[in-house]
Amino acid sequence: MKKLFKExxxxxxxxxxxxxxxxxQSRQDLYEFANIFFKHLTWLENDFIKNKIxxxxxxxxxxxxxxxxSHMINNIVQRLESIQTLLPNCxxxxxxxxxxxxxxxxxxxxxxxxxxxxxxxxxxxxIYRNVPLTDEARDALTLFLFEESYKEYELIMVYNFSKAHxxxxxxxxxxxxxxxESFFHLRSFGQMMAEMGILxxxxxxxxxIYKFNDLExxxxxxxxxxxxxxxxxxxxxxxxxxxxxxxxxxxxxINNQENYHIALMEEALNHLQTKDRLK
Amino acid sequence: MNADAQLIxxxxxxxxxxxxxxxxxxxMGKNPQNGEKVxxxxxxxxxxxxxxxxxxFQAIGCTTTxxxxxxxxxxxxxxxxxxxxxxxSVTLGMLDNLPPEDAACSEMVALALKAALDTxxxxxxxxxxxxxxxxxxxxxxxxEEQQS
Numbered sequence: 001m002k003k004l005f006k007e008x009x010x011x012x013x014x015x016x017x018x019x020x021x022x023x024x025q026s027r028q029d030l031y032e033f034a035n036i037f038f039k040h041l042t043w044l045e046n047d048f049i050k051n052k053i054x055x056x057x058x059x060x061x062x063x064x065x066x067x068x069x070s071h072m073i074n075n076i077v078q079r080l081e082s083i084q085t086l087l088p089n090c091x092x093x094x095x096x097x098x099x100x101x102x103x104x105x106x107x108x109x110x111x112x113x114x115x116x117x118x119x120x121x122x123x124x125x126x127i128y129r130n131v132p133l134t135d136e137a138r139d140a141l142t143l144f145l146f147e148e149s150y151k152e153y154e155l156i157m158v159y160n161f162s163k164a165h166x167x168x169x170x171x172x173x174x175x176x177x178x179x180x181e182s183f184f185h186l187r188s189f190g191q192m193m194a195e196m197g198i199l200x201x202x203x204x205x206x207x208x209i210y211k212f213n214d215l216e217x218x219x220x221x222x223x224x225x226x227x228x229x230x231x232x233x234x235x236x237x238x239x240x241x242x243x244x245x246x247x248x249x250x251x252x253x254i255n256n257q258e259n260y261h262i263a264l265m266e267e268a269l270n271h272l273q274t275k276d277r278l279k
Numbered sequence: 280m281n282a283d284a285q286l287i288x289x290x291x292x293x294x295x296x297x298x299x300x301x302x303x304x305x306x307m308g309k310n311p312q313n314g315e316k317v318x319x320x321x322x323x324x325x326x327x328x329x330x331x332x333x334x335x336f337q338a339i340g341c342t343t344t345x346x347x348x349x350x351x352x353x354x355x356x357x358x359x360x361x362x363x364x365x366x367x368s369v370t371l372g373m374l375d376n377l378p379p380e381d382a383a384c385s386e387m388v389a390l391a392l393k394a395a396l397d398t399x400x401x402x403x404x405x406x407x408x409x410x411x412x413x414x415x416x417x418x419x420x421x422x423e424e425q426q427s
Contacts, residue, residue: 058298065292124287146290146342200291203345204298206318206337 004086005044006059011079012037013062013153013201018072020190020199021118026069029113031187033106040102043095045164051091057157057210062201069116080107121194128195131247137240141247144236145193146200151229152186153202154209155179158218161210168275174268181261185254216276219269223262230258286346293345295352299335304402306394307412308387315340317348317391323399328359336391344384351388360396367393374417383417390415 012034019030048055066072080103087096126138133141156179163175193199212218233255241248299320308317317340322333334356336348351370355363370389374382390413401408 061292061296063292122291124284124291126287142287142290143342150342198287198291203293203296204337206339209339 001044001048001053001089002055004083004089005041005048005055007079007083007086008037008041008044009057009059010062011076011083012041013059014064014072014076014079016186017062017064017190017199017201018069018076020187020194021064021072021121022069022116024114024116026113026116029109033110036102036106040099042160042164043099044090045160047090047092047095049164056207057161057205058207059204061203064199064201065122067117067119069113069118072118073110073113077107077110120197121199123197125197127197128192128244131244133240133244134242137242137244137247140236140239141192142196142198144232145189145196145198148229149186149189149193150202152182152189154205155182156186157205158210162215170271171268174264177264178261181257185257188254216269216272219265219272223265223269226258226262226265230255233258289346289349290342293349295335295349295356296337296345297335298337299333304395304399305410306391306396306398307410308389308391308394309412309414310340310383310387311414312418315344315387317344317387319352319388319391319395321395321399328361329399330359331355331357331363336388340384340387343381344387347381347385347388351385351392355392360399363392363396367396379418383415386415386417
């Protein structure tokens with residue numbers, strides 16, 4: 001069951017990042033399939049929790065550097081075939097039946113996707129189409145994309161883990177919004193990484209990042225991190241503004257979105273503190 | 280840190296990243312300032328001067344730490360403990376030439392490697408010896424922020 005969980009986690013990332021490489025309608029389809037695999041991950045996770053089985057989010061590195069989309073499609077199909085052989089390890093027939101049905105459909109659709117040359121996503125040229133960048137802006141953007149793509153993946157998993165272990169509807173609404181927001185950011189940054197030719201799957205998370213005991217402290221630290229991220233966006237917007245109005249406005253937009261994340265975390269923190277006071 | 284081609288390669292595909300579950304020793308380097316840490320796992324071939332057969336690292340840290348971990352573990356893989364100790368010394372000796380934020384990251388990885396080597400030696404005497412953890416001395420605040 002743990003192997004199944006790990007492989008579903010890996011196929012989710014493989015599919016999501018293949019979506020970043022594609023420049024056709026396949027991108028949207030791959031995003032939808034990635035969403036479905038993430039949903040599978042949460043089903044299996046809930047089954048672990050229901051049966052009190054300890055689990056973690058450790059994964060192997062997911063290699064994605066290919067020249068053609070079909071290479072990744074074949075890789076995803078192979079991963080799905082391995083998952084199908086592991087499905088009997090999950091005791092809940094409702095989960096396995098639903099997964100089996102989804103996988104059968106997705107496999108057949110994947111194999112019909114048109115071929116694309118995707119080598120541009122790994123050429124490390126760090127050129128953005130129609131957007132001139134100074135060397136300083138290019139370096140700042142490169143580091144930002146690596147830092148933040150990992151951070152968004154981390155946040156997706158942290159909030160997902162917190163949601164899976166909480167029966168507080170108020171908090172879970174906030175966790176779900178934060179997961180969705182991080183998905184949006186991960187997709188924005190992933191597409192930019194592909195465009196820059198520096199696409200890579202984030203590294204595996206250390207367990208202590210998401211298995212923490214003090215949610216209140218986590219939220220306090222998270223608010224500080226978001227404030228830091230806002231500053232980073234502001235710095236980056238300034239660094240790239242001279243060479244690109246497009247990037248400057250994009251990072252100002254991301255910077256303003258962080259205000260919403262901070263408000264959500266503050267709301268969660270207030271809720272927790274109020275609950276503590278009422279105890 | 281300037282993002283040249285070699286460094287970008289380490290960012291895109293960090294070498295030796297992940298946990299080595301069947302390890303002979305682990306070590307930790309920590310930055311007490313901001314809670315960042317690096318864990319190094321060693322698989323060792325016994326001998327008078329043991330050999331690092333396999334090495335992995337994990338980090339809670341920034342991209343610079345990941346790049347440093349990728350480079351240092353690549354250098355350490357397959358070498359003897361005495362050469363690994365030289366690698367630690369050379370790395371620690373170079374820190375003065377780096378910007379503070381890069382120095383702190385490299386120091387954290389080098390100290391994690393040193394901690395893993397030291398843990399291995401201690402475990403030869405006492406198999407239950409706990410993992411050694413070292414704290415860095417460098418401040419990772421960029422110079423311009425230290426001055427302001």
